[in-house]
Amino acid sequence: MSSDYTTFRIEKRGDADWLTFTRPESRNAINLDMVDELRDYFGGLSEDRQTRVVVMRGEGKSFCAGLDIKEAAGGTRIEAPFGGGMGFQSYLADVYIRMRKCPQPIISLVHGAACGGGFSFVMASDIRIAGQSAKMNAAYIKLGLSACDMGCSYFLPRLVGTSVASELMLTGRFIHADRALETGLVSEVVPDDQLEQAAQPYIDEMLATSRIGLRMTKEGLNFAIDAPSLEAAMAIENRNQLMCSSSPEFAERMKSFIAGDR
Numbered sequence: 001m002s003s004d005y006t007t008f009r010i011e012k013r014g015d016a017d018w019l020t021f022t023r024p025e026s027r028n029a030i031n032l033d034m035v036d037e038l039r040d041y042f043g044g045l046s047e048d049r050q051t052r053v054v055v056m057r058g059e060g061k062s063f064c065a066g067l068d069i070k071e072a073a074g075g076t077r078i079e080a081p082f083g084g085g086m087g088f089q090s091y092l093a094d095v096y097i098r099m100r101k102c103p104q105p106i107i108s109l110v111h112g113a114a115c116g117g118g119f120s121f122v123m124a125s126d127i128r129i130a131g132q133s134a135k136m137n138a139a140y141i142k143l144g145l146s147a148c149d150m151g152c153s154y155f156l157p158r159l160v161g162t163s164v165a166s167e168l169m170l171t172g173r174f175i176h177a178d179r180a181l182e183t184g185l186v187s188e189v190v191p192d193d194q195l196e197q198a199a200q201p202y203i204d205e206m207l208a209t210s211r212i213g214l215r216m217t218k219e220g221l222n223f224a225i226d227a228p229s230l231e232a233a234m235a236i237e238n239r240n241q242l243m244c245s246s247s248p249e250f251a252e253r254m255k256s257f258i259a260g261d262r
Helices: 032-047 069-073 088-101 117-124 139-143 152-160 162-171 177-182 192-207 211-225 230-245 248-258
Strands: 008-013 016-021 053-058 106-110 113-115 127-131 135-137 188-190
Touching: 008 032, 032 088, 053 192, 088 117, 106 117, 106 192, 113 117, 117 135, 117 152, 127 177, 127 192, 139 162, 152 162, 177 188, 188 192, 211 230, 211 248
Parallel strands: 016 053, 053 106, 106 127, 113 135, 127 188
Antiparallel strands: 008 016
């Protein structure tokens, strides 16, 4: 994992990484450099024993406006060839897979536009907090493409249900902060200038958990969402609890709990 990123910066605050997109002149639109760097960053988190939580946000007026259409239309590096048969399509899609696979919970702080691939960054996160200016949409269909892109058809129905997901995907209309809260897409809505403050209690509470417990909870929850049966979900729960209960941190926490040091 490199620390010399050009399309976003990483600020380490203790055990939390604050990832801020730094392309405000393009509303933090996605270009190939950003994809290269996000793949590197999220791909390296599985081996990162220091970072326990990731916070994503955008600099300027938007979270992320989606694909950099101007760069793509100009035939610049975003259309460079890639292996695997799907070219840039699968190359970008792998970012969202890496976000879900990384063991650290991801909090997205959304203000302004989160469109297309930017919307998928939000959906691929674990916790979403919206500023009052937030507006999100599956912009793909507005460009003559299918709205089933970058995990949208997977994430959105699981977050808001099939009816609302169908509405948003078939029309490309925006969902704004208040309705995003009503549908369960985000956990809370705050004034834009209070997003950082709103994130801190989530971070503090997650960092107060055990390292292995936090990781195993994200992994187990992701599996359970797609589990074929209750028995399959419980099998993962049983496995994860055995792993957690064998850790030294569990023994220490149990001693503190029994002693009343809660």
